[in-house]
Amino acid sequence: MDRRFIFAIVLFAAVATSSTDNTNTDDFIIRQVVDNEEDHLLNAEHHFTSFKSKFSKSYSTKEEHDYRFGVFKSNLIKAKLHQKLDPTAEHGITKFSDLTASEFRRQFLGLKKRLRLPAHAQKAPILPTTNLPEDFDWREKGAVTPVKDQGSCGSCWAFSTTGALEGAHYLATGKLVSLSEQQLVDCDHVCDPEQAGSCDSGCNGGLMNNAFEYLLQSGGVVQEKDYAYTGRDGSCKFDKSKVVASVSNFSVVSLDEEQIAANLVKNGPLAVGINAAWMQTYMSGVSCPYVCAKSRLDHGVLLVGFGKGAYAPIRLKEKPYWIVKNSWGQNWGEQGYYKICRGRNVCGVDSMVSTVAAAQSNN
Numbered sequence: 001m002d003r004r005f006i007f008a009i010v011l012f013a014a015v016a017t018s019s020t021d022n023t024n025t026d027d028f029i030i031r032q033v034v035d036n037e038e039d040h041l042l043n044a045e046h047h048f049t050s051f052k053s054k055f056s057k058s059y060s061t062k063e064e065h066d067y068r069f070g071v072f073k074s075n076l077i078k079a080k081l082h083q084k085l086d087p088t089a090e091h092g093i094t095k096f097s098d099l100t101a102s103e104f105r106r107q108f109l110g111l112k113k114r115l116r117l118p119a120h121a122q123k124a125p126i127l128p129t130t131n132l133p134e135d136f137d138w139r140e141k142g143a144v145t146p147v148k149d150q151g152s153c154g155s156c157w158a159f160s161t162t163g164a165l166e167g168a169h170y171l172a173t174g175k176l177v178s179l180s181e182q183q184l185v186d187c188d189h190v191c192d193p194e195q196a197g198s199c200d201s202g203c204n205g206g207l208m209n210n211a212f213e214y215l216l217q218s219g220g221v222v223q224e225k226d227y228a229y230t231g232r233d234g235s236c237k238f239d240k241s242k243v244v245a246s247v248s249n250f251s252v253v254s255l256d257e258e259q260i261a262a263n264l265v266k267n268g269p270l271a272v273g274i275n276a277a278w279m280q281t282y283m284s285g286v287s288c289p290y291v292c293a294k295s296r297l298d299h300g301v302l303l304v305g306f307g308k309g310a311y312a313p314i315r316l317k318e319k320p321y322w323i324v325k326n327s328w329g330q331n332w333g334e335q336g337y338y339k340i341c342r343g344r345n346v347c348g349v350d351s352m353v354s355t356v357a358a359a360q361s362n363n
């Protein structure tokens with residue numbers, strides 16, 4: 001597959017549930033509770049009860065309930081399989097466990113392909129990589145806002161975009177300000193000039209590079225609190241007088257993990273595309289699946305750091321990883337975060353990486 005043939009991202013969404021996480025999560029780790037098919041069947045009812053309570057799920061009819069229980073049972077088996085094929089992570093019951101794979105894809109992933117980069121996207125200059133730290137985390141430096149929740153709306157691309165600009169704005173001004181995704185959802189309809197129909201389109205998906213292009217054209221973005229997230233497509237209510245952060249330029253980082261790390265350290269968190277195939281069942285740990293297509297990017301997220309890795313007994317070595325901020329709420333993954341291994345472009349995480357610089361704003 002031609003590398004320039006970049007796939008557009010889009011979203012995912014969580015079946016919005018923001019219950020506080022006071023359940024013992026060990027209970028949700030399939031590896032420990034489902035040793036064989038019989039155990040799985042014996043425990044399924046118990047797990048489904050905990051699942052409904054933990055994620056505040058309710059179903060309107062008995063038929064729906066029974067159907068969801070069936071889906072849940074097949075997701076227990078899927079999680080068990082994922083656990084086998086991705087042993088350094090923990091896979092199990094998540095808030096997506098009552099969705100079929102096709103529902104998950106259809107409702108919460110969108111895919112657009114595009115052939116060209118937007119007019120203002122340039123290639124990031126090659127940076128020196130000799131003095132890169134082994135561990136680095138923008139969260140510790142105050143450049144990352146709390147994890148947000150896109151809900152049932154294909155707007156991951158908007159969250160990835162605001163996350164990158166929030167970091168860049170922090171670097172430029174010293175202030176961490178939460179920025180409005182809804183402005184992008186409602187107002188950004190930037191299209192690929194070369195490809196009819198490939199436009200940012202709210203809950204139906206978009207692309208971070210298009211969104212940076214939009215931010216250059218619009219003059220910037222307002223604060224989250226001035227243009228609150230609804231998780232639905234709406235008419236544009238952008239008030240230019242309230243712009244708090246704006247883009248000065250953005251660029252595309254080469255497919256090289258050292259360059260990605262160097263750009264992250266120098267410019268702040270990076271907007272990246274990823275293949276989300278393993279994320280429906282992910283709970284914690286470093287995800288390093290044996291198989292994950294690099295070209296099927298379907299989700300937009302934010303790289304905020306990297307680590308040299310913890311000892312992973314199952315593979316007898318340290319697993320270096322990227323720290324990924326997701327937008328499915330804090331009740332998914334590691335308090336809303338995902339760790340994915342570095343080193344071989346797993347799930348295409350190195351394939352679509354953008355870095356942005358914020359203008360010094362006087363607001």
Ligand SMILES: *[C@@H]1O[C@H](CO)[C@@H](O)[C@H](O)[C@H]1NC(C)=O
Binds near residue numbers: 125250355356357
């Ligand atoms: C912005 O442009 C400057 C000057 O061309 C360049 O050095 C810098 O790398 C660019 N930053 C980003 C994030 O693209």
